[in-house]
Every structure is written in C-alpha cells, then in structure tokens.
Amino acid sequence: MRRAVLTLGGTVAGLAALLSFKTHSLADPAQAPSTPPASTGTSQAATNGTGYGSAAPATDKTASASPKASASSAPAAPATRTFTGAVDNTQYGPMQVAVTLTGTKITKVDVLRQTNFGAESEQIDATAIPTLTSETLAAQSAHIDAVSGASYTSAGYIQSLQSALDQAGA
Secondary structure, eight states: OHHHHHHHHHHHHHHHHHHTOOOOOOOOGGGOOOOOOOOOSOOHHHHTTTTSOOSSOOOOHHHHTHHHHHHHTSOOOOOEEEEEOOOEEETTEEEEEEEEEETTEEEEEEEEEOOOSSHHHHHHHHHHHHHHHHHHHHHTSSOOOOOTTOHHHHHHHHHHHHHHHHHHHO
16 A cells, blocks of 8 residues: 555656656847848839839849849858856856857857866766767757766856856847
C-alpha cells in the first residue's frame, strides 16, 4: 500500500512539473522581415510609359532606371544584436556569455568570464566551452546537454546563455 501511495505521488508530481514547463522562444515580432509589395504584372518597359503595350523597346529614361528602383526596394538585411547574459557564480568561479543574434538566429557565442579555480579548471574549460558553443549554435537555444566532467562549467554556461536569450526575447 505504501509503495502505491509513493508511486501515485511521484506520478502526480512529475505530471505537474511537465505541465508547468515553459519553453523560451527567440522570435521577435518587431524584427519580422518585411515583404516587398506585390507586383501587378505590368512593368514600365512593357507599357512604354503610355499605358499601352508595345513590342518596341522603350527609349524612355525612366524605363531604364527601373531596375535600380527595384533593387532599392529589396528587404533590408536582418539586424545583428548582441546580448550579455548574467554572471552565474559556480563553485569554481563565475561564468558569463554574450550571444550575437542575426535576426533570430544565434550566430556567435562569446565567453566573457569563465571558471578560474586553478589549472584543472582551465583544462576542463578548454575542452568544455568549445563543445558547449558548438551545441548552442546547432540547437539555436539554451536547451543543450552538459559536458561530462564539466558539470559546473556547463551549468554556469547554460544559465548565462539562457539569461542572454531571455533578454533577446523581451
């Protein structure tokens, strides 16, 4: 009977935790790319500037300037923004990262502060941080796996990364 009560309690707690989980999105509606205006299908060159179609090529100067005008109406390149995460103080020192986003895509992660508790910590960071960075770029989020043997570095990195991504979504 006691085992059944513990099992039921664990199931309820797990279900409550699962239902309260919230994901973080990088989507920024203010940065949505603008769409160019729809074409009517009739160009300046086709109508020869008079509104009537013509098989002869247009000699009007405005018709030859038309390609330049369409080039300037192309959507602008997505903005590149950098967000600095909060410092996470681990048992082996502080961890802090900065994330560079182009539009909503993570393009670069810089480690501003890393754990510094001796030579062993430096050795661990030298292998863990590149792995964490490549996983971040692949996952495009802070939902990445910790590096085995670098638990504190991984936890600090992920906390600071999530803090930076939260700023990006705000």
